[in-house]
Amino acid sequence: MLKFLLRRLVTMILTALCLTFIVFYLTNLPPNLEKVAKSELGARISDAEVASWLDKYGYSRPLLVRYGEWLGVAPGWTGSDQGVSIGRCVKRGADLESAPKYCGVLQGSWGFSTVFKDNVGAIISTRLTLTGILMFWVMVLMVPTALLIGILAGMREGSKLDRSLSTFSIATSATPEYVSGVILIAVFASSMVGLKWFKGTATSAMDAPNFENFFLPVLTVALYGIGYIARMTRASMTEVMTAQYIRTARLKGVSFRNVVMKHALRNALIAPFTVIMLQFPWLLNGVVITETLFNYKGFGWTLVQAAGNNDIQLLLGCSVVAVIVVLVTQLISDVGYVFLNPRIRIS
């Protein structure tokens, strides 16, 4: 078990390094850097000025060295601008000696966002909290609903209930967030239909989330996942219901209710657990769309702003968080599956 964990951990770190390097490479391509220089000095500067600016601010050195600096394993660059010493780790005006030698993600220095004019670490932590609140309510709504639908549908395969619920789950898993969000807003928040039960934006939910301004975004994110998890739960439930021990229990005279509650349920919930965990990366996707649609300024919204405005440091920070979320949930789902299912042995 320990060896398995260790190997997964090493793969995970390697994946994280590769992914962040790819993002670093793509955001640091020459046209992107030129754009950064032009946003600092104005759009009408010559190519030579761009080159000298990039040279002065440490952008012209090899990519791998800069990646090492960003990561915090290579010493930050230093230089001088009109007699004032500047550097990656040097605050403007401070002298070189007092500045730390390394400053990267590993040291907790995530850089400075050009769009929000703030430290990337601070931005990400506030935005992530907001998204955390959203995700919490999504989970509260999604997991019980999906499991209930899946179990009810898988209990008696081919029954009317199964067919109705399966059609419902196919329909929700065919509805991407930007479609369900638009339909929900139009039905429940627009003046055209007239049911003004909820608010069409969730901007006010950032300070004070309540049912009126927060239900639609939560429902939008949850709907897509409900269909998928319910289908997986149904598949797992139907499989369990055809197992030998269920037949034995039925023949023994155990009531259908007890068979479902005591014998089938526990075994049928192993597969959905991994599915729910692996659902996180997709939810991340849905969160970006929903936050943009409802103007809820959480992590997903920040990612779109950073990507749209070529905010390199913030984009790198966001991708680190996203990649870590994906990899950690993958690890949890693998380990959890092994713990829950005693038939699986790690050699």
Next chain:
Amino acid sequence: MDMLTWTGALSALNPVLMIAAGLLLIAVVLQILTSFFAADPGITANPDGTVAAQGGIYGLAERAVRWLFIALVVICLAYLVAGIVMPMGKAGIVGAISKRLLPVWIALIVLFVLSFNFRRKLGLYGKLFDSTIGMIGFGMVMFWVFTALFSNQIITSGVLDQIAQLKNKAPGSPLPDGTGWYLLGGDHLGRDVFSRMIKGSLIVIEIAPLATLFAFMVGITLGLPAGYYGGRLDAVLSFLANLILAFPVILLFYLLVTPEIVTTGLPQFMAVVLFLFPLIFMIVLLNSRYYVQPTRRNIMIAAVVILGGWLYLSLISTPDTRISFLPKAIDLFNVPANILIVFVSVVFVNSPTVFRIVRGITLDIKTRDYVSAAQTRGERPWYIMLWEILPNARGPLIVDFCLRIGYTTILLGTLGFFGLGLSPESPDWGSTINAGRKLLTIAPHPAIVPALALLSLVLGLNLLADGLREESLKD
């Protein structure tokens, strides 16, 4: 000209429709509730050998559901047929749309009648017509395929024509010159929502299946050897696939599709690599099949290399970009740069999943007896992979292909929703939703119409995949 209502002269039918729909809902709920309490529902056998359908409240509900459903379908058909028969505009918006869609209805009817009559001779496709769900799904998908095909006949006004008076006007608004209507209203620039939705289907139907096909080529070409050989090759390829899968899709799109990245030619280089896979796939496929007949093999491979290579080179070479080496005279066609980028990024995102599926199936199938038999016969690895394993993996792959077209449609919509890739004037559904969402609380129809269109296409594909899965499992 007057403003159109939804059903026009047929509005007498509306209460009937409402009552039928309401009763159907009640009957379905009743049936589900009673199914909890009723003993074993369905048919009971009598001692004399006959069977009797169960009566009581459950049987009643079941019969009610069937008849109400038929009634509902008949009423809906009445709206559509009356719309075709009556003059334009008399049967309301629904009727007018139905009239515009006449070529689609004809094509659908011809297709269904022909396929249904010959369904026993058509293999898996024919079996689809045994499952109701599969048929409904297939009908929805083919509806959009035919709509895309006949889009030029269906649209009522130009995709980019703007009429200032009709900005954000409700569905059924007449044109100021009295020659027609904006059947589904006008958008924020005064363009026809209906025509844009119809034209948008063309973009989806053009890109999504082709992109999925390319993703499958990449996934199969890499997944088969990874599963068959295993070992280090498998480890490296799986690591790369997991790497791409761990990337948040939207971040990847933003990184690949922004104008700055496009100027570096990166998407084009990716196209060079990704579009090579179908060519490799075809060559390996033919080579492994006709290896023992060298003359035939050489002719076939030469044909593939020359024709496919030409197509490949004209596809990747576009004038005035990083990759333009083909002289204009022999460059067959040029894909617009933004379409190419969208295409490449969608293929890139989809292929790792296909790779994983193919690899998993290969791992399973390679332990079968017929593979060992082929190995004992002395067949070469690629023959076994492509002519023994792949045909036996077709069931799950066809099902996944349908699902994946739906997923690709969603991805295309996502790209449009974030304004990436396609130009903002483009009528594709994602961009239209993006343009319409700013005024959603005041005038929701410009966003709702493409949203429902996208929903119905993806739903149709999912139902089709479900039907196919059910039918292929019956063997």
